[in-house]
Amino acid sequence: MQLARVIETSAAVAATRSRTAKTALLAQTLREAAAADSARLVEVVADYLAGTLPQRTVGVGWRGLRTLPDPAARSTMAVLEVDAALEDLRAQSGAGSTATRATAVDQLFARATGPEQRWLAGLITGELRQGAGDGVLLPAIAAAADVPEALVRRAVMLAGFPGPVARAALAGGAEALERIRLEVGRPLRPMLAGSAPSVEEAVDGSREVGIETKLDGIRLQIHLDARPETSGGSGPVVRLFTRSLEEITDRLPEVVRVLGALDATTAVLDGEVIALQDDGRPHPFQVTGARTASSADPGALARRTPVTTYLFDLLHLNGRDVLDEPAQERWAALRQLAPDLGVDRLVTSDPVAARSFFDDVLAHGHEGVVVKDPAAPYAAGRRGAGWVKVKPRRTADLVVTGVEWGSGRRQGWLSNIHLAARDPKTGELVMVGKTFKGMTDSVLAWQTERFLGLETGREGHVVHVHPEQVVEIAYDGVQTSRRYPGGIALRFARVLRYRDDKGPQEADTLDALQ
Numbered sequence: 001m002q003l004a005r006v007i008e009t010s011a012a013v014a015a016t017r018s019r020t021a022k023t024a025l026l027a028q029t030l031r032e033a034a035a036a037d038s039a040r041l042v043e044v045v046a047d048y049l050a051g052t053l054p055q056r057t058v059g060v061g062w063r064g065l066r067t068l069p070d071p072a073a074r075s076t077m078a079v080l081e082v083d084a085a086l087e088d089l090r091a092q093s094g095a096g097s098t099a100t101r102a103t104a105v106d107q108l109f110a111r112a113t114g115p116e117q118r119w120l121a122g123l124i125t126g127e128l129r130q131g132a133g134d135g136v137l138l139p140a141i142a143a144a145a146d147v148p149e150a151l152v153r154r155a156v157m158l159a160g161f162p163g164p165v166a167r168a169a170l171a172g173g174a175e176a177l178e179r180i181r182l183e184v185g186r187p188l189r190p191m192l193a194g195s196a197p198s199v200e201e202a203v204d205g206s207r208e209v210g211i212e213t214k215l216d217g218i219r220l221q222i223h224l225d226a227r228p229e230t231s232g233g234s235g236p237v238v239r240l241f242t243r244s245l246e247e248i249t250d251r252l253p254e255v256v257r258v259l260g261a262l263d264a265t266t267a268v269l270d271g272e273v274i275a276l277q278d279d280g281r282p283h284p285f286q287v288t289g290a291r292t293a294s295s296a297d298p299g300a301l302a303r304r305t306p307v308t309t310y311l312f313d314l315l316h317l318n319g320r321d322v323l324d325e326p327a328q329e330r331w332a333a334l335r336q337l338a339p340d341l342g343v344d345r346l347v348t349s350d351p352v353a354a355r356s357f358f359d360d361v362l363a364h365g366h367e368g369v370v371v372k373d374p375a376a377p378y379a380a381g382r383r384g385a386g387w388v389k390v391k392p393r394r395t396a397d398l399v400v401t402g403v404e405w406g407s408g409r410r411q412g413w414l415s416n417i418h419l420a421a422r423d424p425k426t427g428e429l430v431m432v433g434k435t436f437k438g439m440t441d442s443v444l445a446w447q448t449e450r451f452l453g454l455e456t457g458r459e460g461h462v463v464h465v466h467p468e469q470v471v472e473i474a475y476d477g478v479q480t481s482r483r484y485p486g487g488i489a490l491r492f493a494r495v496l497r498y499r500d501d502k503g504p505q506e507a508d509t510l511d512a513l514q
Contacts (some may be wrong), residue, residue, distance in 0.1 A: 050163070189380045196389075216477075250295060282365050315378055438494035
């Protein structure tokens with residue numbers, strides 16, 4: 001199969017808002033890949049359509065793609081040729097690898113047409129936006145293989161990525177999907193939390209729940225394997241994966257040491273790491289984020305900015321999967337395995353006790369709480385009622401100064417809004433972030449008409465607007481930023497409502513956000 005066929009499908013999927021049409025387009029391309037009688041091709045095509053690399057990373061970022069050779073005049077690239085070239089890129093290491101990798105990038109992109117170069121660059125950097133998320137890709141895999149969608153979803157949760165599941169489904173049908181299990185050393189998708197606006201809504205007194213401290217750190221999935229055939233007798237193998245399933249084991253030697261000391265033959269755990277100050281209060285999130293993002297001299301970084309490990313769930317222990325067991329049984333097993341590493345947890349049905357726990361968590365500088373159903377299984381990859389997060393909601397009235405055209409399902413609508421606060425010293429509006437969250441279809445339609453009416457100019461996909469529309473934004477916190485002129489950025493900003501009762505002179509100030 002030619003790469004141009006995958007890109008054609010990506011473009012068609014991005015151009016339609018119909019979920020049914022997207023699913024049909026994806027399923028047809030997967031069937032074509034399966035007809036080529038190559039299991040690897042099906043896996044690669046499914047991952048490409050999901051906007052991910054089978055290799056996950058190949059050691060090339062935007063910097064390595066800034067200067068590309070002239071594009072080819074016609075398309076000649078096959079999918080598996082591209083896959084092999086990216087595999088070679090990933091394998092480059094050691095002295096001279098930077099120059100070798102740059103040469104390999106030039107050779108690959110010299111064979112690509114202009115559209116292929118743009119698509120490949122987006123795929124490699126993780127910036128590909130084509131509207132083929134789980135909501136349409138997983139039903140497409142089910143349709144292409146003629147298997148129940150529930151089986152596909154369960155398999156992807158346990159395998160982590162859709163490519164291997166598409167390969168199994170198209171080659172072996174339902175039986176092959178049923179054989180996919182949790183594997184120690186292979187990350188599975190993490191369970192996600194829903195949200196509630198208040199503790200009282202999450203804990204209403206009708207049933208007992210577990211209330212845990214919500215740390216503002218980096219989510220980690222830990223795989224421990226001390227079997228002789230795996231460890232080679234040199235001690236347990238510990239692997240650390242982020243929420244996005246990126247492996248960062250080499251960056252956190254102090255975490256590896258702590259977890260390697262656990263008395264288990266095999267284990268898969270869910271937890272969080274966070275950088276703490278001397279008084280036990282958390283550093284700003286950026287400190288933890290910078291520490292886990294850096295791979296430069298991990299030992300020195302661990303001494304300068306150590307992170308503390310907390311565990312809150314157990315998915316596998318000593319050869320037995322426990323993710324389908326009730327949470328309270330998993331908690332009990334985790335306490336036995338790692339009694340000193342657990343997050344603070346209160347089990348209660350009393351809303352007053354829950355509020356007191358929540359207030360105490362905030363007083364210690366943490367983000368909020370997660371309310372958990374003690375009877376719930378670990379629903380890998382899903383967001384539901386089993387976990388509900390509660391955080392204090394902060395709001396600000398800000399001014400919209402620009403809007404970006406949407407893509408995928410939002411094609412044709414103005415979507416991502418630029419947010420500005422007032423500088424009380426100069427009176428100028430200063431950008432502090434962007435958001436496309438919290439917008440219904442009716443809001444998107446309204447704001448498209450509204451902001452086109454306020455348009456003052458365009459720059460690429462950005463529509464600049466006369467700064468008069470105030471919007472109420474909810475956000476989780478404020479962090480320092482070199483990206484925006486105000487020196488700060490809002491974390492997890494989302495639209496609550498547009499304020500026609502306020503003018504830009506009534507917007508919140510930069511000082512208030514700081």
